[in-house]
Amino acid sequence: MIKFLDLKKQYENIKDEINLAIQNVINDTAFVGGKYLEKFENNFATYCDTKYCIGVGNGTDALQIALWSLDLPKNSEVIVPANSFIATSEAVTLNGLKIVFADCKEDYTICPKSIKSLITKNTSCIIPVHLYGQPCDMQEIMGIAKEYDLKVIEDSAQAHGATYKGQKIGSFGDLATFSFYPGKNLGAYGDGGAIVTNNQELEQKCRMYANHGRSSKFAHEVEGLNSRLDGIQAAILNVKLNYLDLWIKRRNEIANYYLxxxxxxxxxxxxxxxxxxxVYHLFVIRVKNRDELKQYLQDNGIQSGIHYPVALPKLExxxxHTQNCNDFFSCKVDSELLSLPIGEHLENDEIEKVVSFINKYSL
Ligand SMILES: Cc1ncc(COP(=O)(O)O)c(C=O)c1O
Incomplete structure (x- = not known):
């Protein structure tokens, strides 16, 4: 079977380093907070070309906390793409804000024209998602944000390390959020997430909100959450961060071979x-009879995925939600999307087999 994802194989290749990293955290009982977390936060901020990084419990909390830190007017409107994982829109509702869906372009990233057409006097923020690992049109999006005085949070859960016009994603908006869910390009061994920013005030707020609203052990300035990246996950991520660019390179080789x-x-x-x-977190093709192709690949020993089977506005x-999104490209193509296997776990003969079966397939 050609696997869509093979975290066991990845672990086998870096086992000694990972085991040592975990053992060190246990030896130092640095389970929550501590030097391994601090080291990862510094390393990841450097990797993203941002000043600050705050480790949090997962990518969904990262979005919720980042939005919270912006103090947006209650019930104001936040523009999110119609094609994303529900975490992007969930965070908006959790903050007492209103979701406005924007359409995506042919490249599946949020469409700047659609964003612009949806701006009202109540719009407060845009959350572009660097979907599948491809950066959004950040120049246009930041231009719109500047023109209408809107905040921007980059949902970078799928795009660690990607660049737009030579600049790292995550360094454009007011804040950016990351997920370290195990299957992400940079994945922990459990849940994990981070917020990055260049704004010190926002960094302090996010850090406080993620840790019971405290500025020191028992000084709770406000109520917050318990959403922390734990020491073991941080130590694992510190090891894996050293391999990320190599893994991204392999993902690009495979993507170019497919293309x-x-x-x-x-x-x-x-x-x-x-x-x-x-950074090709996902390599997504489109085909009319998607489910049949998926089954055909499965029958021939090739796993695939669907991201996402139902566009956000169509979810139960x-x-x-009263916004009419029926004419959105995103809402029409969701039934045609299919993600092919991609990742450093794949051998050349495996990607050759994927291509050969796809080329032999007829509708
Ligand atoms: C685009 C996007 N945003 C947010 C998230 C949420 O991340 P997490 O699963 O770590 O909460 C994900 C992860 O699945 C995602 O793909």
């Missing part, structure tokens, strides 16, 4: 922007 060699006319390959570096959770 050059998948010739089946029924398959729509992903559109890649120029002047960016993609948003039945209450």
């Amino acid at each position: 050059e060699n998948i010739t089946n006319k029924d398959i729509i390959l992903p559109t890649i922007k120029s002047d960016i570096t993609h 959770a948003y039945n209450y």
Whole structure:
């Protein structure tokens, strides 16, 4: 079976370093807070070219806390893409704010024109998602934010290390959030997340909100949450961060192989922007009879995934939502999306097999 993801194989390759890192945390009983967390926060801020990094419990909390730190007017509108994981929109509701869905472009990232058309006097923030590992059109988005005085949080859960016009994603907005869910390009051995920012005031607020609203042990200035990246996860992430660029390079090799060699006319390959570096968290193709192709691949020993089967506005959770998104590209193509296996776990003969079966497939 060609695996979609193989975390066991990844672990086997770095086992000694990971085991030692975990043992060190236990020896030092640095389970919550402490030097391993501090080291990771410093390393990850440096990696993102930002001044600050705050480790938190997961990528969803990261979004919730980042939004909270911005003190946006109650019930104001936050623009999110229609094609994302529900965490992006959930965070908006959890903060007592109103979700406004924007459409995505052919490259599946949020469409700046759609954003602009949705701005009202109540709009307070935009959350672009660097979906599948491809940066959003940050120049246009930051331009719109400046013109209308809006805040920007980059949901970077799928794009650790990607760049837009030579600049690291995560360093454009007021804040950026990351997930270290195990299957992410940089994944922990459990849940984990981070917020990065260049703004010291926002850094202090996020750090406080993530840790019971405290500025020191028993000085709780406000109520907050318990959302912390624990010492073991931080130590594991410190090891894995050293390999991230190598793994991204391999993801790009595989993506380029797919892009050059998948010739089946029924398959729509992903559109890649120029002047960016993609980190290919996912390699998503489009095909009319997606479920049949998925089954055919499975029958031939190839795993695949779907991201996401139902566009956010069409989810049951948003039945209450009155915005009409029926004409959105995102809402029409969700039934056609299929994610092919990608990752440093794949051997060349495996990606050749993927291409060969896809090229042989007919509708
Ligand atoms: C785009 C996006 N945002 C947010 C999240 C939430 O991250 P987590 O699962 O760590 O809460 C995810 C993870 O699945 C994601 O893909």
